[in-house]
Structure formats: C-alpha cells, structure tokens
Amino acid sequence: MLPSDPDVLVIGAGCAGIAAARALAARGRSCVVLEAGARVGGRAYTERDSLGIAFDHGASWLHQADENPLTPLARALGLALLDHDALRDRRLFAHGRFADAADRAAFTAAEHAFWTAIETAAADGAPDRPADQAAPRGGPWDATVAHWEGAQICAAELSRMSLHDFAATALDSPNLILREGVGGLVARLAEGLPVRLAAHVDRLRWGARGVVAQGAFGSIAARAAIVTVSTGVLAAGGMAFDPPLPDATQGAIHALPMGLLTKIAFRADDPAAPALPPFASLRRAVEAPGDRPMSFISRLFGEPLLIGFCGGAQAWDLAGDTAAAAAAARSEVATMFGAPAAAALGRATVTRWGEDPLFRGAYSHAVPGAQAARRVLGTPLADGRLCFAGEATHPRFAATVAGAWFSGIAAARAVP
Ligand SMILES: Cc1cc2nc3c(=O)[nH]c(=O)nc-3n(C[C@H](O)[C@H](O)[C@H](O)COP(=O)(O)OP(=O)(O)OC[C@H]3O[C@@H](n4cnc5c(N)ncnc54)[C@H](O)[C@@H]3O)c2cc1C
CATH class of the missing domain: 3.90.660.10 (Polyamine Oxidase; Chain A, domain 2)
Incomplete structure (x- = not known):
C-alpha cells in the first residue's frame, strides 16, 4: 500500500532510507522509498542460502554500541546482543x-x-x-x-x-553482535514501511517547487527527496540530477570515495x-x-x-x-x-560490494584535505527539498550503520 501522492521520496532502502522513512512517519509525513534492488537493507545484508548459515555480507557489528541508535532498537525487538x-x-x-x-x-x-x-x-x-x-x-x-x-x-x-x-x-x-545478523535486524526495522523494490531511480529533477523521480517504474513527484545512495554510486553517475548538483556537493561526493x-x-x-x-x-x-x-x-x-x-x-x-x-x-x-x-x-x-553498481564499494573515507566533505554533502539543498543522507554524510559515525541511521533521521527532520 504505497501512497500515490507522497510528501517525500526516499531513494534507497538501506539503513539511512529506512531510518528516514520511520522518522517521516513519526512526523506525520507520507513517503515512498524507491529501492533499486530486490531487497531492503542495502549494505546491511544477512544471507543464509549460500552456506546454510547466517552470514552478514556487509555490517556485522554494532560499533560504539552505547551510542549506536540500533542498539536500543534491537533490544526493543527482544534480540540478544x-x-x-x-x-x-x-x-x-x-x-x-x-x-x-x-x-x-x-x-x-x-x-x-x-x-x-x-x-x-x-x-x-x-x-x-x-x-x-x-x-x-x-x-x-x-x-x-x-x-x-x-x-x-x-x-x-x-x-x-x-x-x-x-x-x-x-x-x-x-x-x-547478534545471531540474526545486522542485516536481519535492519530488515525487521523496515517491516511495514512503504518500500517499492526494483525501482531504480535513473534521474531526479529537483528545485524550489519539488522533485520528480524517473526510472523504468515511471515518474513520481513529491515535495522533497532524501537521497541515500552511496557516494560510489553518485560519483559513477548511477543517478542523474536535473539540474546538475552544485559544485560544492559534487566536490564533496568525489572527496568521499568508497573503500572496499x-x-x-x-x-x-x-x-x-x-x-x-x-x-x-x-x-x-x-x-x-x-x-x-x-x-x-x-x-x-x-x-x-x-x-x-x-x-x-x-x-x-x-x-x-x-x-x-x-x-x-x-x-x-x-x-x-x-x-x-x-x-x-x-x-x-x-562478497561483491565493489563490482555491484548499486554500491560500488563498502564504505566511504575522506581524502586528505577533505575533512569538511561529510558536512558539505549533508547540507540540504533547495530549502530542504533535496537532502543527502547515508553513512558518508555523518561526521562522527561515518562508514557505519549508526551513521547511516542518524543521517536518515536528520534528513527526515530537514525536509519541509
Ligand atoms: C563488508 C562490509 C562490512 C561492514 N561492516 C560494518 C560493521 O560491522 N558495522 C557497521 O556499523 N557498519 C559496517 N559496514 C558499513 C555499513 O554497512 C554501511 O555504512 C551502511 O549499511 C550504509 O547504509 P546507507 O543507508 O548509507 O547505504 P546503503 O546501505 O548503500 O543504502 C543505499 C541503497 O540505495 C540503493 N540504490 C542505489 N542506487 C539506487 C538508485 N539509483 N535508485 C534507487 N535505489 C538505489 C541501494 O541498492 C541501497 O539499498 C560494513 C559494510 C560492508 C560493505
């Protein structure tokens, strides 16, 4: 049951997108999460089929657990940590x-x-x-x-x-660590959210009057968009922006490449x-x-x-x-x-994070001299009608599920 006329489009159903969708719902805003892949969780992915044992392809630890927003969420679900x-x-x-x-x-x-x-x-x-x-x-x-x-x-x-x-x-x-895996936890946290799978956003039109996402799924308009795809995807042109992003935002994307x-x-x-x-x-x-x-x-x-x-x-x-x-x-x-x-x-x-066009690496690092890039990328554009979230935008918990989660919540608060 996806809203036909959402307030906000969330692009990507990884930790940042899931956190944003939950925070938007808590604010009384409708949204649709457009996810190119066939599953939720993004780089938090627990898989059992290949080895017959739960295996986290991506995140497996809740680091700095006392400050990690996923720690209380896992406990609330009754999961043993x-x-x-x-x-x-x-x-x-x-x-x-x-x-x-x-x-x-x-x-x-x-x-x-x-x-x-x-x-x-x-x-x-x-x-x-x-x-x-x-x-x-x-x-x-x-x-x-x-x-x-x-x-x-x-x-x-x-x-x-x-x-x-x-x-x-x-x-x-x-x-x-948890037996269900971090991917298992994140998938549970996405339950009931308005996620549309297999919805690759090819182009995002954005401006003072709102946003329109376009792809093979057609075209969906909203008042604002939260883009959570990795900096690897953004740098490779995996999503086009119309008009092009400002130089400062583009510079920040390229200053935050993906490690593997x-x-x-x-x-x-x-x-x-x-x-x-x-x-x-x-x-x-x-x-x-x-x-x-x-x-x-x-x-x-x-x-x-x-x-x-x-x-x-x-x-x-x-x-x-x-x-x-x-x-x-x-x-x-x-x-x-x-x-x-x-x-x-x-x-x-x-694991195949490097060659997967939906990720193009594992997580971001800032190149020398680019210590401000995460804040620049996380700065809302067009009065909050276009916000970037995702691990790369968090100046303290970058590269982690915690940073992605916090950034999704912050973006959900920044959209008008
Ligand atoms: C091997 C590995 C180990 C890790 N270990 C840990 C760990 O132990 N602890 C920890 O905290 N973190 C760890 N991390 C990092 C953590 O997994 C990430 O920081 C976090 O999951 C990123 O979430 P995100 O929402 O920012 O991005 P993503 O999870 O990448 O979500 C973005 C989503 O956007 C989708 N997408 C891409 N392009 C498009 C498009 N054009 N249209 C629509 N959707 C699109 C993608 O399919 C993806 O689902 C690890 C990562 C890897 C790869």
Missing part, C-alpha cells in the same frame, strides 16, 4: 608462529602508540594531511597496526585518508579445518613491505564458519574475481594452519 570484545579469543600470527604473551603485549603497546600519535596530530589544529604521515613508523609492529587500522578497518590505506576525518570517525567498543572490504566466508565443518574456538579473531602480522595480510573471524555463535576479511587496495585488486579472492584467503589459512587445514575448508562465498 553479545559483546564480541568480551568473547573474542584474539590470536596474532607472526614470523611462522602464533604470538606469545610478550608479542601480544608489544602489539598492544604499538596500538596505543598509534592512537596517541593520531589523536595528538589531529588535535593540534594543524592543516590536514594523509593519516599515515601521523602514524608511528619503524617499530616492529607499526606496519601491522597501520594495515589493520587502515585497510582492514577503514577499507582503505591510511595514505588515502584525511587525518582529521580518520580521527573524528574513529570508533570504540562495545562492539555487539571483501569478506570470504567458508564452511568449516571438517575436523581438519583450522582449530579455532567460537568468536575467535585472527590477525597476521605484516612481514615485509607490500605484505597485505587478511584477518579472520571464526565460528560466530558456534557455527562452522570462517570469515576472511580483505580490505583496501588488495580488495580492489581482487574485485570481480571471486575465485582469486577465495584462493588468496585459502593461501592465508595455509600459511597459518598448514595446507591440509586450508584444503579442508568448504566452498567459499565471496
């Missing part, structure tokens, strides 16, 4: 063996030194610069920490990121598969210049699943070649656990 940090068995592999207590203490000290250096450099009001220039170098664990905080967490190398944006969007624990994080998930039922306990996390050290190790998570909720994470330039290099990505993950497993353990893993499921 587990603190992954409290459950994690953290393992580190370096120089042919698993790290001992002294190695782990040295690694933890390097992590502290990294964040002290970043926060100090970002707090001094100095001009922006690539984040790697503020990171410690030369210590035995520095390259590993930088690889982890850049490619593995932010889906892009520190050298590609604005120091100030990197520091402003850094997240802390608690990091909560690819997950490679294996069933690990075989007794010969890597011996890791439930909820374990595993990192391998950077051992030489150019080494780009993957990390792994094992057996969430006791399920026989091993998930590899490949981020940044390496993920882009492998995008579109699922066989190569799976082979690279198996090779990492073989390095740490031996070839028989790697061979005992089942068929892989590889």
Whole structure:
C-alpha cells in the first residue's frame, strides 16, 4: 500500500532510507522509498542460502554500541546482543608462529602508540594531511597496526585518508553482535514501511517547487527527496540530477570515495579445518613491505564458519574475481594452519560490494584535505527539498550503520 501522492521520496532502502522513512512517519509525513534492488537493507545484508548459515555480507557489528541508535532498537525487538570484545579469543600470527604473551603485549603497546600519535596530530589544529604521515613508523609492529587500522578497518590505506576525518570517525567498543545478523535486524526495522523494490531511480529533477523521480517504474513527484545512495554510486553517475548538483556537493561526493572490504566466508565443518574456538579473531602480522595480510573471524555463535576479511587496495585488486579472492584467503589459512587445514575448508562465498553498481564499494573515507566533505554533502539543498543522507554524510559515525541511521533521521527532520 504505497501512497500515490507522497510528501517525500526516499531513494534507497538501506539503513539511512529506512531510518528516514520511520522518522517521516513519526512526523506525520507520507513517503515512498524507491529501492533499486530486490531487497531492503542495502549494505546491511544477512544471507543464509549460500552456506546454510547466517552470514552478514556487509555490517556485522554494532560499533560504539552505547551510542549506536540500533542498539536500543534491537533490544526493543527482544534480540540478544553479545559483546564480541568480551568473547573474542584474539590470536596474532607472526614470523611462522602464533604470538606469545610478550608479542601480544608489544602489539598492544604499538596500538596505543598509534592512537596517541593520531589523536595528538589531529588535535593540534594543524592543516590536514594523509593519516599515515601521523602514524608511528619503524617499530616492529607499526606496519601491522597501520594495515589493520587502515585497510582492514577503514577499507582503505591510511595514505588515502584525511587525518582529521580518520580521527573524528574513529570508533570504540562495545562492539555487539547478534545471531540474526545486522542485516536481519535492519530488515525487521523496515517491516511495514512503504518500500517499492526494483525501482531504480535513473534521474531526479529537483528545485524550489519539488522533485520528480524517473526510472523504468515511471515518474513520481513529491515535495522533497532524501537521497541515500552511496557516494560510489553518485560519483559513477548511477543517478542523474536535473539540474546538475552544485559544485560544492559534487566536490564533496568525489572527496568521499568508497573503500572496499571483501569478506570470504567458508564452511568449516571438517575436523581438519583450522582449530579455532567460537568468536575467535585472527590477525597476521605484516612481514615485509607490500605484505597485505587478511584477518579472520571464526565460528560466530558456534557455527562452522570462517570469515576472511580483505580490505583496501588488495580488495580492489581482487574485485570481480571471486575465485582469486577465495584462493588468496585459502593461501592465508595455509600459511597459518598448514595446507591440509586450508584444503579442508568448504566452498567459499565471496562478497561483491565493489563490482555491484548499486554500491560500488563498502564504505566511504575522506581524502586528505577533505575533512569538511561529510558536512558539505549533508547540507540540504533547495530549502530542504533535496537532502543527502547515508553513512558518508555523518561526521562522527561515518562508514557505519549508526551513521547511516542518524543521517536518515536528520534528513527526515530537514525536509519541509
Ligand atoms: C563488508 C562490509 C562490512 C561492514 N561492516 C560494518 C560493521 O560491522 N558495522 C557497521 O556499523 N557498519 C559496517 N559496514 C558499513 C555499513 O554497512 C554501511 O555504512 C551502511 O549499511 C550504509 O547504509 P546507507 O543507508 O548509507 O547505504 P546503503 O546501505 O548503500 O543504502 C543505499 C541503497 O540505495 C540503493 N540504490 C542505489 N542506487 C539506487 C538508485 N539509483 N535508485 C534507487 N535505489 C538505489 C541501494 O541498492 C541501497 O539499498 C560494513 C559494510 C560492508 C560493505
């Protein structure tokens, strides 16, 4: 039951679009959510068919859970949330063996030194610069920490990121997980909303008198639009604007490119598969210049699943070649656990965020010098008749479901 004459068009049914639609309803405004894909949730997507186990292709943690708007929403639905940090068995592999207590203490000290250096450099009001220039170098664990905080967490190398944006969007624990997956949670939060699937918006006309969305579905007019598609989609021209967007908005879109994080998930039922306990996390050290190790998570909720994470330039290099990505993950497993353990893993499921034209990456980062871009992109146009929302627009919780959700609510309040 979609309204035929909505007040607002919401473009995209990911976290931002779902939050916007809920907030508009709470304000007494009608809306239609136009979603190009065949499902809701966008980059929050839990899927069971390929491996027979719930697998989050996109978001899987509620980061900074005490401030995360999805935490109380999950609790209100009665979903059990587990603190992954409290459950994690953290393992580190370096120089042919698993790290001992002294190695782990040295690694933890390097992590502290990294964040002290970043926060100090970002707090001094100095001009922006690539984040790697503020990171410690030369210590035995520095390259590993930088690889982890850049490619593995932010889906892009520190050298590609604005120091100030990197520091402003850094997240802390608690990091909560739920058996239903973040995609499962977000799909529940979309229930009953006026979503039209398979409705790709090709063109949006906008101005002081309102908006008109056009696509194969026809044409729908409204007083205002909230656009939540990723900056990757916007930069690639996945949606045309008439008139063209102002230079400042276009500049902000291009200053917030998408990083890529690819997950490679294996069933690990075989007794010969890597011996890791439930909820374990595993990192391998950077051992030489150019080494780009993957990390792994094992057996969430006791399920026989091993998930590899490949981020940044390496993920882009492998995008579109699922066989190569799976082979690279198996090779990492073989390095740490031996070839028989790697061979005992089942068929892989590889996520495809980079090549999917509805996403074109995993999440955004600001390029050096562009620390203001998120606020610029989030600034309403035409007196609120065109608002951008989505993770890329949130200056604090960018790149996360929390930022997307908050931005959708803010946009719903900004439309007239
Ligand atoms: C691998 C991976 C791991 C992640 N891990 C975490 C994590 O653990 N925790 C966390 O908080 N976040 C994580 N994230 C990030 C989080 O998933 C995103 O920040 C968030 O889901 C983005 O929501 P959004 O609404 O901004 O955008 P999207 O989810 O991208 O929603 C935009 C929607 O617009 C649709 N669309 C695109 N073009 C059009 C068009 N022309 N017309 C109509 N519709 C269109 C898309 O299909 C999509 O559904 C992860 C992301 C990935 C990919």
